[in-house]
Amino acid sequence: xxxxxxxxxxxxxxxxxxxxxxxxxxxxxxxxxxxxxxxxxxxxxxxxxxxxxxxxxxxxxxxxxxxxxxxxxxxxxxxxxxxxxxxxxxxxxxxxxxxxxxxxxxxxxxxxxxxxxxxxxxxxxxxxxxxxxxxxxxxxxxxxxxxxxxxxxxxxxxxxxxxxxxxxxxxxxxxxxxxxxxxxxxxxxxxxxxxxxxxxxxxxxxxxxxxxxxxxxxxxxxxxxxxxxxxxxxxxxxxxxxxxxxxxxxxxxxxxxxxxxxxxxxxxxxxxxxxxxxxxxxxxxxxxxxxxxxxxxxxx
Numbered sequence: 569x570x571x572x573x574x575x576x577x578x579x580x581x582x583x584x585x586x587x588x589x590x591x592x593x594x595x596x597x598x599x600x601x602x603x604x605x606x607x608x609x610x611x612x613x614x615x616x617x618x619x620x621x622x623x624x625x626x627x628x629x630x631x632x633x634x635x636x637x638x639x640x641x642x643x644x645x646x647x648x649x650x651x652x653x654x655x656x657x658x659x660x661x662x663x664x665x666x667x668x669x670x671x672x673x674x675x676x677x678x679x680x681x682x683x684x685x686x687x688x689x690x691x692x693x694x695x696x697x698x699x700x701x702x703x704x705x706x707x708x709x710x711x712x713x714x715x716x717x718x719x720x721x722x723x724x725x726x727x728x729x730x731x732x733x734x735x736x737x738x739x740x741x742x743x744x745x746x747x748x749x750x751x752x753x754x755x756x757x758x759x760x761x762x763x764x765x766x767x768x769x770x771x772x773x774x775x776x777x778x779x780x781x782x783x784x785x786x787x788x789x790x791x792x793x794x795x796x797x798x799x800x801x802x803x804x805x806x807x808x809x810x811x812x813x814x815x816x817x818x819x820x821x822x823x824x825x826x827x828x829x830x831x832x833x834x835x836x837x838x839x840x841x842x843x844x845x846x847x848x849x850x851x852x853x854x855x856x857x858x859x860x861x862x863x864x865x866x867x868x
Contacts, residue, residue, distance in 0.1 A: 572728040575644045579636035579720065586632025591616070594625040620694075620702070620811040627709035633716035637724055652723035653785050655860040660786030666855040667778065667790030670847040674840040675798040681836045682805075685829065688818040689803065692810060699801070699814060706800055706812055714792040721747045721772070722779045722788050740780070744772035755808075755821040759830035764820065767837025771795065774841045778848055783860040787848060 595616040616622040641649045650657040683689060694702075721743045729739035748769045752761055775788040804810035807819040818824075820833075847855045 569732055571644050572725075572732070575640035575728075576725065578640050578644070579633060579724070582636030582639065583630075583632035586635065587629040590625055590629040594622065623809060623811055624705060624709055627706075627713045630713040630716040633720050634712075637716075637719060640724075652719050652727060655783040659789065660782065660784040660857075660860065663782055663784055663786030663857045664790035666848060666857050667787035667792075668794045669790075670844050670855050671791040671794035672798070673847065674844045675795060677843065678836055678840045679798075679803055682817065682833070685832055685836075686818050689815050692804065692813045692816045694812055694814070696814075699812065702812055703801070707797065710796050710800055711793055714796055715789055717747070718775070718785050718789050718792055722775055723785055726776065726779065740773070740776050744769060744776055747772045753821055757823075757825060757830075759827050760820050760825050760833075763830040763834035763837070766834040767841070770838040770841040774845055777845060778857065781849055781859070782857050787857045791844065791848075 616625075637652065638649050641647050641651065648657070653659050725743040725746070726739055729742060733739050748765050751764060751768045753764070756764070775791060778787045778791065779785060799805060800809065800812055802813060803815045803817055804813035805817050805820050807816075807821060810816045810819075847853050848857050850856060
């Protein structure tokens with residue numbers, strides 16, 4: 569446990585330092601390059617993060633998690649970084665693809681239900697040519713972001729706690745609750761925050777269950793990527809992250825949402841997470857994921 573606490577502190581420190589350095593440097597260069605433009609309206613950092621380059625830079629800052637985990641695994645635990653990926657120490661490609669497809673399907677179901685709840689969808693600010701131009705960078709940087717979160721919360725923390733505690737209320741719930749808490753938004757109402765956190769918690773538990781069932785991060789990586797790409801590239805529900813989305817729905821941080829709306833949004837998120845579990849774990853599902861090879865053969 570002392571090494572787990574030390575390792576977690578180091579990872580968070582490296583992640584925080586990387587984020588500060590990348591965002592401050594990006595903000596300075598951005599406004600230096602645009603010296604002739606109008607002065608920032610909401611603050612330099614806020615205006616930078618709201619720009620397309622700012623979003624890409626924010627995603628790039630998640631490299632700090634990978635850097636921190638590499639250092640911690642090598643110098644604190646004396647293990648290779650690949651030990652966090654799975655029992656075989658290789659990402660399951662089939663699991664990744666199945667997780668990605670399953671969440672793209674359930675994301676479509678979710679968007680249909682959300683549209684029935686609030687049919688306000690407009691064309692996004694980005695042109696189709698620009699969208700195609702940014703497609704590869706967005707996918708690559710979103711993969712960096714989602715993979716770093718998975719290897720930290722469903723890899724390092726889950727693995728470390730499971731080696732010390734037998735109860736899933738500790739090794740499964742603690743990383744899921746920590747992951748969920750990071751999605752609190754100061755700009756959203758209490759009701760919308762509650763519904764978003766409930767949906768995120770359900771998704772986090774889904775990812776934990778899939779990792780437990782397979783002994784590999786592959787399916788969780790694919791599922792997390794599919795979830796975030798839907799919001800970044802297709803239909804955005806957050807005004808601060810809609811620069812690359814083809815369509816923009818009514819922003820969750822905006823006014824006018826009622827308590828009943830929040831409850832329905834939470835139920836939609838939870839139901840779609842349960843549907844994803846069925847797609848990935850039901851024995852008759854075409855997308856059923858399998859256990860890691862080393863785990864299946866009895867290796868530790």
